[in-house]
Amino acid sequence: AQSVTQLDSHVSVSEGTPVLLRCNYSSSYSPSLFWYVQHPNKGLQLLLKYTSAATLVKGINGFEAEFKKSETSFHLTKPSAHMSDAAEYFCVVSGNNQGGKLIFGQGTELSVKP
Amino acid sequence: DAGVIQSPRHEVTEMGQEVTLRCKPISGHNSLFWYRQTMMRGLELLIYFNNNVPIDDSGMPEDRFSAKMPNASFSTLKIQPSEPRDSAVYFCASSGGDNEQFFGPGTRLTVL
Numbered sequence: 001a002q003s004v005t006q007l008d009s010h011v012s013v014s015e016g017t018p019v020l021l022r023c024n025y026s027s028s029y030s031p032s033l034f035w036y037v038q039h040p041n042k043g044l045q046l047l048l049k050y051t052s053a054a055t056l057v058k059g060i061n062g063f064e065a066e067f068k069k070s071e072t073s074f075h076l077t078k079p080s081a082h083m084s085d086a087a088e089y090f091c092v093v094s095g096n097n098q099g100g101k102l103i104f105g106q107g108t109e110l111s112v113k114p
Numbered sequence: 115d116a117g118v119i120q121s122p123r124h125e126v127t128e129m130g131q132e133v134t135l136r137c138k139p140i141s142g143h144n145s146l147f148w149y150r151q152t153m154m155r156g157l158e159l160l161i162y163f164n165n166n167v168p169i170d171d172s173g174m175p176e177d178r179f180s181a182k183m184p185n186a187s188f189s190t191l192k193i194q195p196s197e198p199r200d201s202a203v204y205f206c207a208s209s210g211g212d213n214e215q216f217f218g219p220g221t222r223l224t225v226l
Contacts (some may be wrong), residue, residue, distance in 0.1 A: 032213045043118075043205060043217040051212075090157070094213040100145045100164065102215060104157045 002027045004093045006105035014113045019063075019078040021108045023091030026072065033074045034092040034102070035065055044090065050074065061085070086112045118218035120206050126224045132194040135221045138187055139208030147215060148181055148191050149205040157205075163189065196225045 007022040025031060035047040048059025055067045061084075065076045074091060091105040119138040127133055139146050147162040161171040166183045174181070178197070183189040193200055203222050207215040 034214070036217075043219045044207075045217070046214060049214060100147075100209055100211070100213060100215075101159065101162065101170065102147075102213070106156050 002029075002031065002093045002103045004091050004103055004105040006089075006091050006108050008108050009106065010109045010111070012111040012113065013081045015083055016080050019076070019081045019085065019110065021076040021089050021091075021110065023074045023076065023105060024072050025074060025091070025093045027093060032094045033065075033067060034094070035059065035063070035074075035076050036090045036092060038088045038090065038107075040087070047076070047089075081110075081112045083112050083114065086110055118206055118208050118216055120204075120218035120221050122221060123219065124222045124224075126226065127196055128226050129197055130195045131225075132192065133196045133200075133223060133225075135191040135204050135206075135223070137189045137191070137206030137218060139189070139206070140210070140216055141187070143208035143210045143216075144186070145209040145211065145215075146183060146189050147207040147209070148189070149207065150202045151205060151220075152202045160191070193223075196223075198225045201225050 003026045005024045033050040036044040037047050038044045047063050048057045050057045050067045058064045063078045065074050067074055088107045088109050090107050092102045094102045121136045145164050148160040151157045160173045161181045163183045181191045201224050203220045205217050205220045207217045209215045
């Protein structure tokens with residue numbers, strides 16, 4: 001069975017400093033992994049996805065994530081935070097046996113201080 | 115493409131009333147998902163369809179909830195009768211088969 005754990009419910013950074021949002025997954029199959037972002041009162045938007053190609057995945061708005069099978073991790077990073085990055089971030093796993101279902105983490109709220 | 119379209123965007127109703135939420139998936143997508151999001155429970159999958167057929171409705175809270183997909187371009191989620199604890203944001207998402215889901219803007223439901 002697939003599962004995903006986001007290790008921090010809330011992360012606060014200063015504008016211009018690096019962002020690290022941590023995610024660990026569990027999967028019996030070769031997983032597809034995603035990061036989605038949700039801005040206040042908005043729907044979810046795909047940031048990036050890993051589907052067994054390059055382990056370092058680049059997404060929109062300068063975000064990237066690295067798939068590390070040995071650590072079962074898929075942490076999201078950005079070199080320099082911007083005020084507009086303040087949002088809720090969800091790590092998501094999907095497996096071949098899920099019929100298209102996605103398993104969502106509980107979310108990490110990112111705050112960016114001026 | 116206009117993306118996933120949901121209506122209404124906001125709904126306020128009184129306990130006991132019937133509520134119908136609507137979703138138009140992205141054209142060509144063959145999977146459709148209904149989610150509910152609350153502060154307490156986070157994002158929950160309620161039900162999903164493949165090729166208009168319900169595949170997994172194990173997330174539907176109880177018999178008051180029902181969902182239909184009469185054709186590839188339209189789905190409804192109905193709550194009858196509604197209760198205050200149903201207050202949440204309901205999202206519809208669609209997928210073209212590569213596991214990437216595209217979400218609509220959501221319907222914010224308030225049951226008084």
